[in-house]
Amino acid sequence: MNSRVLTITAIFIALLFINNQGALAGPADWLSSTPKKTDKDEFSEAGNDYRLNCTPCHGENGDGNGQLASSLSKPPRNHLDAKYMSGRTDEQLFKAISEGGAAVGKAEDMPPHNTTLSKGAIQGLVKYLRHLCDCQYKKK
Numbered sequence: 001m002n003s004r005v006l007t008i009t010a011i012f013i014a015l016l017f018i019n020n021q022g023a024l025a026g027p028a029d030w031l032s033s034t035p036k037k038t039d040k041d042e043f044s045e046a047g048n049d050y051r052l053n054c055t056p057c058h059g060e061n062g063d064g065n066g067q068l069a070s071s072l073s074k075p076p077r078n079h080l081d082a083k084y085m086s087g088r089t090d091e092q093l094f095k096a097i098s099e100g101g102a103a104v105g106k107a108e109d110m111p112p113h114n115t116t117l118s119k120g121a122i123q124g125l126v127k128y129l130r131h132l133c134d135c136q137y138k139k140k
């Protein structure tokens, strides 16, 4: 090995080390070929799923005012409404997203997503809805 290669290698290793300093992920994360998913990753995935699949009806910020909202027979739910959302269990939310509105006695305009989204993705969306309403299920 000539000295130039050695120098470049040394700089490369040093950069890897510097890049890793102060990063949230531990050294094991960049060493393993499949990085471990963190809660944060799962959350941003759910955010993406929401933007792609839900905002056309439920609105950019989840307030129920999506572009398609006015063409539906029933207005899409306002996911920011903590009063309403805390009256629904996680199971009910999961079922509504998975099997559609009709499956939980709600409007058919809320379409099923179990053919397009995985179980894990739908669970992520339930958590995301809890984040949007900043609420949990409360027994009345």
Ligand code: HEC
Pocket: 049, 050, 053, 054, 055, 056, 057, 058, 068, 072, 074, 075, 076, 077, 088, 092, 093, 096, 097, 101, 104, 105, 106, 107, 108, 109, 110, 111, 113, 125, 129
């Ligand atoms: C085509 C429009 C449309 C799309 C797309 C849509 N929804 Fe809905 N959604 C509705 C409508 C309309 C309702 C209101 C049904 C009712 O109140 O009878 C609703 C209701 C809901 C409810 C409330 C169910 C309950 O228990 O009251 C949840 C939760 C929900 N949607 C989540 C989602 C999520 C998450 C997505 C994206 C994966 C999504 N929706 C995509 C139209 C839509």
